[in-house]
Amino acid sequence: MKNKKLGLNTVCTHTGEVQDKQFKGAVSPLYMSSSYAFEDIDEKRYPRYFNTPNQQALSKKVAALEHTEAAMIFGSGMAAISTSLLAFLHKGDHIVLQNALYGGTMNLVLEEFDKYGIEYTFTKSLDIKDFKKAIQKNTKVIYIETPSNPLLKITDIRKIAKLAKKHNLVSMIDNTFASPVNQLPATMGIDIIIHSATKYFGGHSDILAGAVAASEAHMNRIFQLGKNLGGSLSDFTVWMLERSMKTLGIRVKEQNKNALKLASYLDKHPAVAKVYYPGLRSHEDYELAKSQMSGFGGMMSFELNPEYDVATFFKSLKLIKPSMSLAGVESTMLSPTQTSHALLTPEERKKQGIADGLIRFSVGIEERKDIIADIKQAIKKSKKK
Template identity: 65%
Template sequence: MKDSKKLGINTTCVHVGEVKDKQFKGAVSPIYMATSYAFDNVDVKRYPRYYNTPNQEMLCKKIAALENTEDALIFSSGMAAISSAMLAFLKRGDHVVIQQVIYGGTYNFIVSEFDKYGIEYSFTESDKVEDFIPLVKENTKILYIETPSNPLLGITDMQAIADVAKENEILTMIDNTFASPINQNPYNFGIDIIIHSATKYMGGHSDISAGAIAASAAHIEQIWKTAINLGGNLSEQTVWLLERSLKTLNLRVKAQTENAKIMADYLEANSNIDAVYYPGLKSNPGFEIAAKQMEDFGAMLSFELSENIDPMEFQRNLQLIKSSMSLAGLESTTVSPAQTTHALLSEEQRLERGIKDGLIRFSVGIEESEDLIADIEQAIKKAKI
């Protein structure tokens, strides 16, 4: 087959990393459900927890091709990927600098677990590279970023972060979930390790839980050594479903992204909305950096309802758009970050990060935009106090 890095994006999604059905010549990958494989007279001693069953192995090739990296690993959740990546490179006495506004689960993992391991950490004041530099110490091992960030869609300059890290011989990690490999490839900007909650755009149908890491072969090898001890491997059924879902990744994400641009423009012009957070808006402070490092601006946005609109009543009255905990499915969904993704933070901590009670995170699906607009309009009318 032609070099996967030279294949078109749809061709990569469909064909790279498929398991060949040599027996029956089926059009889709066969699924190998075995949890026990031969160990004698074999090229590879396979075991599910070692991330090397046939379906796992081939799916990793597809994810690596999508992120332009040498290798990849898949996990049972995004948090399994995040924790495995961090713990693979951190030990007692090490230090990590983390972007302030990140996914609440990541924040909770750091503040709940790192002290037990004797790992030091510092949070930046913003997503600007200038805030990372003074926090770097002699024992700093990782700069961790998330761009666009959850839930305010903040934009961090990946090239600038990578440059600072290389000057100080520090590793860089990014949560690339919101952008997906379709809209952003951090490896091209010098970021070392790319992490995804594959539950989201990679899965795309709101029916599987998974995580992924893409990086150099050497970095994946080090993560693998830790991951096999933590046991965050993915079941074969889910591996097969994820490979199926990735075939339409580009088609889905492009359609969702186009819808999100329309919705962002509509919301910005709506007098019942106080603020809209979307990197594709020229009014957004991160617009220029996003335009430089993203292929397109993504399908996630957030907006703040005016104070005379009850945020929970607004969501209860939505008829097409679902009020739902997760994101990135084909269907449009909303969520209140203050009550879900960032509920583990105190009110003071949430407000420090700009997360108000009226903030709504909006994952835009593939429905017609005029139907989504009509749904929001009727929900606003019913939710006015």
């Protein structure tokens, strides 16, 4: 049976397994070798070439989930992002990027691209008109992230894909926040899909990884640079990631449900000034999100009213962990200005609309009543006297 005919949870569970031909085990065997034979074999395997048995198998699962021809697994999300960008950008080239991006991605562009002679333009907004205006004669790539980190802004994927094709550009998307459970950019025309696999793919806050999915032709170009940069992942972590991805569909759908209920709760709470969640009808991009997402995800952000102290709120949490990163089965919160977007200047954060008091909320799979109870008591304790 072909993967396109299989259901989500079946793909998560079975596609990309390494067959245990010796002992017939139910799970993929782990091949830890860093040295393989070179004589009388079909393929010369080397970990840095992304082609060990476990690396290749997991890549098939990612490709199947994203509905692409091929995929690769990297050592981190930033390794996936940087390798993909530099594979298609050279000295004298230009890239258009949306203005609302993960801080690490923006920092990569601002700190490194000038050294390589790569020109770049950040759009003024997410309106397609601003993307059109930013395109130059030497533009090669359009890069978007939707939903965005940390304000959950939504970019029109279909319009971006159409624009890129019209100008013969390569379109790239950071699909981390949505995951392929909620959003399939390739089916809407995007060329290259990137993930911090540390997040929803891993889902248990215990691994660091990245992933890229695209056509065979695009992936070959990324591979040619990737083997030289050396951003591959150890096979033990690859094995752990494959294990984690078996429950991807189940985890994310539960997080979707929790997040929608919690966003509604916070949106009505008198202590909360604003909630950023695309699943709320009050969100400016609700209709767009609904048209291109099958679920609204487990991520949101919110701001407390001025009479509440954010630092005290974090310290008062008992169940929810004030913790870096996101998308684990446990609920976590953080301050973007101190973590994900700390590398940006206050001016750069202000341009993106990231307030110092903004709280990013990664919703887990705990019982909603328990999460709500923790938020309620933390808000109560954080009110300024």
